[in-house]
Amino acid sequence: MGFEDVPFSITPDTALFFPGSQHVAAYNQISYACGHGMLAVMTGEIGLGKTLVIRTVMRNLPAEVKVAYLINPLLDDQELLRDIYTEFCEDPPPVGMTKSQVQAALLRHVLEGTAQGYRYAVIVDEAHRLHPEALEILRLLSNLETEQQKLISLILVGQPELDRTLMLRAMRPLRERIGVWLKLVPLHREQSDEYIHHRVRLTHCEGRFEFTQLALWYLHWRTRGVPRRINYACEKALLLAYARGQKCVSWPVARKACQEFSKVWS
Template identity: 65%
Template sequence: MQSTLAVCYEELGFENIPFSITPDTALFFPGGQHVGAYNQLHHACMNGTLAVLSGEIGLGKTLIVRCVIRSLPAQVRVAYLFNPLLEFSDLLREIHSEFGGQLPGRQDSLAVLHKDLVKIVLEGASRGERFVVIVDEAHRLNSEALEVLRLLSNLETERVKLISLVLVGQPELVTTLNLRAMRPLRERIGIWLQLTPLNREECAAYVRHRVARTHRDGNFHFTSTALWWLQRKTRGVPRRINLACERAVLLAYTRQMRSVNWDLAKMACKEFSKVWR
């Protein structure tokens, strides 16, 4: 049985869900800072650069990273890690597993794991392959794990870096990297990116983009006052915008309306007011 929300979207003319909070790469917003971050991270992955992407919760960091991963050519092998709470030895095993195709035994020492990884990367480089390590939620990494990643990113030939490292996390990541003990890693960072909330124009373009990409005939819209209110109450955070818009669309459906006006936007945002303080 279809969910109430799925029926709502279908009857309003939507072919796909426009405001899901999951990182749907098909709905990537091709505007402003998101495109800039995408382009720079793609460059980092292709050129052995160490890059950092930071931003508050819900600004779209993971979506950007997944779009980058999907766009990389076949000869680029990616280790995408999203459980940084692992011990540094387990973190190295995960990278080994992604690059080598199998998870090494726990009896292997850190030195053996590192040696095997170097061998895998060097052999791959001889075939024209590139290697990328992307760590999501990197603000949770401890200093030992960061040091292991730094040493791994040192791997290079006379001409090129063999492993690109991308660290993605909340602002606490930048705080950690600015510590004196992190200087060896910090000085290797070639790209620093920080996402900020969407302004009024960007918020309007973001909502309209998602409707345009998912609606069958474009016969559904958000009024300018609704968009203004959404940006004000969500403070331009895409995840909040999605939650509020999803609720507003459902309210429009219950009223048999083909648009979201200021009243509906206000009611939708009010339901989240206690959470968004």
């Protein structure tokens, strides 16, 4: 079929980052937040591309920005603090150190690094699953500052449950620190078409592979514009087209591809 790489990979492949308006806006604002001591929140339903935005940001941050990327939010406050220490210091804290000792050592390391021109950012994926105690630790870290600047940026990424958690009265001290609050939404029809064409263009040897207009319409309608669903459906559609010896994805092929996921997406 002429593809040099997998066009609709389910994994967050930063080489295929879609430069759609909301994703570019999220990328730009989170990149800025990482280098300027800000607290940023990005939420959205499953499959809208949150992790891909974050990993694209991390891939392109300047070397002086040190990132602690946490993908296991089901940690207590002490475990979370130790993980951040390990990410920033490149070694785990000595065994037996108390939480306050780890926090003090972490602060010293960040102060020394800041004096040398480094910036620090903590990025938490799946942040809607954080325990309240862990959120409090993150709030305290995000409050660390000198007279000139905040020392640690904090980026929270999660599903809409995170929005509801942050709106609780107990979360007011953290909520009032939020400088960027982004909410990803599904792609509309034109963006869905552009998303598919973008991935084909980057992976096909000739930069093109045809999806009929009716197939594109059907794919958007059935996937509701959710990028992860589009990937699943398009990958299946390409396999079906290849098996049939077709050089394009037609409406019957798109329909057949989506049938496999009908119960999951209902």
